[in-house]
Amino acid sequence: MVDLLLEWRPALAGEVDSDGGTPLHFASSDGDRAVVRAILRAGPPGMVYKKDYLGGLSALHVAARMGHRRVVEDMLEAYPDAAELRGGDGGTFMHAAAREKRSKVVSLAIGKTKLRGLLDAQDRDGNTPLHLAVAAGAPAVVEALLRKGKVRTDVLNNDGRPPLDLATGSTSFFTMVSLVVTLAAFRAKLRPHRQDHAKPWSGGDVGKWIDKMSDSLSVVAVLIATAAFAAGFNLPGGYGDNNGKANLSGSPVFKIFLVLDTVAVAASVTAVILLVYGKGSRSTGSWKSFAAALLCMWVALISLLLGYYMALSSVTNTRAVYRVGLIVIYVGVSVLQLCIENWVGPSSSSCTVWRFFLVHQLRRSKGRRAVKRQFPLAGASVLSFYAYQVITFVAFIIFGFFLEWKGKTGTSPAQAPSPL
Known part of the structure; x- marks a missing residue:
C-alpha cells in the first residue's frame, strides 16, 4: 500500500x-x-x-x-x-x-x-x-x-x-557495581578533588535494604540450623537397641553425612551471629558481616542438600533413587545458581572482571584509593560473588567425586544389627 x-x-x-x-x-x-x-x-x-x-x-x-x-x-x-x-x-x-x-x-x-x-x-x-x-x-x-x-x-x-x-x-546497587568494575578495569578515573570532601556512594539506601534483609535472612538461617540440628539426632538407619550407637556408624557414606551435617550447623549458626551483629552494630562496615553471612548461608544450604543425598544413599541400594537424587540436586542448585547470577552478578563479562582485579586490585593503579573511597562496596561485592561461585563449584566437584566413588565401589548401606 x-x-x-x-x-x-x-x-x-x-x-x-x-x-x-x-x-x-x-x-x-x-x-x-x-x-x-x-x-x-x-x-x-x-x-x-x-x-x-x-x-x-x-x-x-x-x-x-x-x-x-x-x-x-x-x-x-x-x-x-x-x-x-x-x-x-x-x-x-x-x-x-x-x-x-x-x-x-x-x-x-x-x-x-x-x-x-x-x-x-x-x-x-x-x-x-x-x-x-x-x-x-x-x-x-x-x-x-x-x-x-x-x-x-x-x-x-x-x-x-x-x-x-x-x-x-x-x-x-548492582548497576553501580557493574559500572564501576567496567570503568575501573579500563583505567577510568574520577576527576581530581580533595579526598576529605569525597562522599561514599550511598544511592538507593543500601543500609536500609541490608537492615531489612537481615531480618528475613536471620529467620532463614535459623530454619537451616534447625533442620541440620534435627538431622544430627534423627540419623538415617536409626540407633542400636543395646548401646545407643548409630546402626550405620561403620558406613563411609554415613560418616560423610555427619561431616556435611556438622558443616551445615556450624555455617548456619555463624550466619545468624553475623546477621545479628551487623544489625545491632549499625556501623558503616555492617555490610561486611552481611556479605559474610550470605556466604555462610550458602555453605550451609549446599551442605544440607549434599547431606540429604548422602543420607539417602546410606539407606538404599536402588539405582533409581541415586538418579532422582542426582537430578533433583544438580538441577535445583544449577537453577538457583543461574537465578542468583542473573539477579546479583555483575553485568560485566568475566574477562572484564578479571581485568578489574588485575589492573585495579593487584597492580594498585593510580586513582585506586579514590575509587575505593568513593565506591567502597564495588570491589568487595564482586569478591563476595566470586567466593559464592567457588563454593558452588567445590560443592559440585565433591558431589561428582562421590558419585564416581559410589559407582566404582558399589558400597551398600550397612545392615542394622538383628534384634534377635
Whole structure:
C-alpha cells in the first residue's frame, strides 16, 4: 500500500504533523523496514535529514532511540553522511542510542570503521556516548564502548566530569557495581578533588535494604540450623537397641553425612551471629558481616542438600533413587545458581572482571584509593560473588567425586544389627 501511495504522490512522504514528524519518523519509530525502504526509495530526496519540532530529532535518531539496528543500517546505507546529523541537544544517533541503552545500535557503530569518529563525539553539554551510557545505567553499552570501541575515559563534559563520576548518580546497587568494575578495569578515573570532601556512594539506601534483609535472612538461617540440628539426632538407619550407637556408624557414606551435617550447623549458626551483629552494630562496615553471612548461608544450604543425598544413599541400594537424587540436586542448585547470577552478578563479562582485579586490585593503579573511597562496596561485592561461585563449584566437584566413588565401589548401606 505504501508503495502504491508513493508511486501516486511521492510528496506524501514529506508531509509533517503538528510536531514536525514525517512518515519516515513514524516508520523508524515502529521499526518497519519495508516502509522505511519504500520511503527512502520513492520519497523526496533528503527525508532522513528532516527533524521534528519536539527535540530536533531526525528519523535516524528516532530509530537509534528505539533500538532498530536494521533500520539505522538501511538509512546509513542510503545516506552515509546522515551519521553526522545532530539533534536538538547536539548529539548524534550514537548519543541517542547510548542514552536509551540500545547496545545493538552502539555495536553497529563500533563495527564500522567509518563511524568510529562518532564514539568520542560530544553533544552540546560535552557528554560523549560513554557519559550518557553511564548516566543511564547501561553496563552492557559501557563495556561495548570500552572493550570494542576503545573510547576515551578521560573526556570531561561541560561540568568538568569524566564518565566514572556519573556512576555516583546510579540508584541501583548492582548497576553501580557493574559500572564501576567496567570503568575501573579500563583505567577510568574520577576527576581530581580533595579526598576529605569525597562522599561514599550511598544511592538507593543500601543500609536500609541490608537492615531489612537481615531480618528475613536471620529467620532463614535459623530454619537451616534447625533442620541440620534435627538431622544430627534423627540419623538415617536409626540407633542400636543395646548401646545407643548409630546402626550405620561403620558406613563411609554415613560418616560423610555427619561431616556435611556438622558443616551445615556450624555455617548456619555463624550466619545468624553475623546477621545479628551487623544489625545491632549499625556501623558503616555492617555490610561486611552481611556479605559474610550470605556466604555462610550458602555453605550451609549446599551442605544440607549434599547431606540429604548422602543420607539417602546410606539407606538404599536402588539405582533409581541415586538418579532422582542426582537430578533433583544438580538441577535445583544449577537453577538457583543461574537465578542468583542473573539477579546479583555483575553485568560485566568475566574477562572484564578479571581485568578489574588485575589492573585495579593487584597492580594498585593510580586513582585506586579514590575509587575505593568513593565506591567502597564495588570491589568487595564482586569478591563476595566470586567466593559464592567457588563454593558452588567445590560443592559440585565433591558431589561428582562421590558419585564416581559410589559407582566404582558399589558400597551398600550397612545392615542394622538383628534384634534377635
